[in-house]
Amino acid sequence: MRAGQDRDADRVSVLLDCRLDDLLGRLVEARVIGSSPAWPNPGSAQSGYLVEGPGKLLLDCGPGVLGSLRQNGTAPDAIAITHFHLDHWGDLVPWAWLNAYGPEEHRLRAEVWLPPSGIDDLTTFASLWGNDRMFDEAFALHEYLPDTPFEAAGFELTAHRLPHYTLQAYGFRVQQDDKVLAYSGDCAPTEELAQLARGADLFVCEATLAHGDKDGVPRGHLSADEALAAADGPILLTHRPAELPSPDGVPLAHDGLVVDI
Ligand SMILES: [Zn+2]
Numbered sequence: 456m457r458a459g460q461d462r463d464a465d466r467v468s469v470l471l472d473c474r475l476d477d478l479l480g481r482l483v484e485a486r487v488i489g490s491s492p493a494w495p496n497p498g499s500a501q502s503g504y505l506v507e508g509p510g511k512l513l514l515d516c517g518p519g520v521l522g523s524l525r526q527n528g529t530a531p532d533a534i535a536i537t538h539f540h541l542d543h544w545g546d547l548v549p550w551a552w553l554n555a556y557g558p559e560e561h562r563l564r565a566e567v568w569l570p571p572s573g574i575d576d577l578t579t580f581a582s583l584w585g586n587d588r589m590f591d592e593a594f595a596l597h598e599y600l601p602d603t604p605f606e607a608a609g610f611e612l613t614a615h616r617l618p619h620y621t622l623q624a625y626g627f628r629v630q631q632d633d634k635v636l637a638y639s640g641d642c643a644p645t646e647e648l649a650q651l652a653r654g655a656d657l658f659v660c661e662a663t664l665a666h667g668d669k670d671g672v673p674r675g676h677l678s679a680d681e682a683l684a685a686a687d688g689p690i691l692l693t694h695r696p697a698e699l700p701s702p703d704g705v706p707l708a709h710d711g712l713v714v715d716i
């Protein structure tokens with residue numbers, strides 16, 4: 456009788472553990488580390504979005520992001536960069552210095568996923584500062600391919616090419632089980648953006664402009680209305696100058712904001 460009770464208890468325990476694992480496996484959280492556009496909003500870091508689930512994945516790494524991560528004691532497993540405008544990757548530079556010269560216990564090793572030819576681009580930048588291999592030595596560097604899923608920090612990512620002036624730029628879809636986060640990076644209005652956002656549980660989308668007619672030619676950024684037009688579900692506007700108003704009732708990112716997905 457006693458043994459039978461124990462077996463039943465074990466079975467219940469296993470079932471509960473399975474349920475818990477199932478639930479925990481589905482939890483995904485997005486934390487805004489930096490929400491600023493190409494120039495920083497007062498007191499704010501530039502582009503950086505930490506997606507936490509099976510691991511810690513940082514989307515973009517603009518100036519100010521590394522300091523915020525260190526303040527919070529957060530160590531990303533992987534970093535994925537949308538494009539090579541400084542406000543999306545600039546803190547890889549001091550991050551490389553940290554990993555080269557900082558105290559061993561404070562170094563933050565991470566995979567870095569770059570656009571195609573990104574490793575050569577980093578080598579070119581590094582050659583200006585005296586050590587061609589500074590990024591190679593600081594990170595495990597990889598390049599993603601357009602429309603080809605890859606795994607980083609336990610998530611499945613897919614990079615989709617998006618128009619952004621004349622630059623090579625991408626948006627990401629980040630998936631964990633049935634949860635999807637879409638991230639625009641920087642982007643002009645395009646049907647591809649709506650495809651990137653389709654069905655996402657959260658669409659983090661830039662809204663840099665007051666009006667689309669304030670943009671350059673070719674276009675490279677979105678107004679809030681253009682961002683909303685690309686969404687078919689929950690949206691979080693970001694990369695927006697503090698001086699601009701935002702549409703009523705539409706969530707706007709700020710540094711430190713946490714969203715459960
Ligand atoms: Zn930007």
Ligand SMILES: [Zn+2]
Binds near residue numbers: 619
């Ligand atoms: Zn940009």
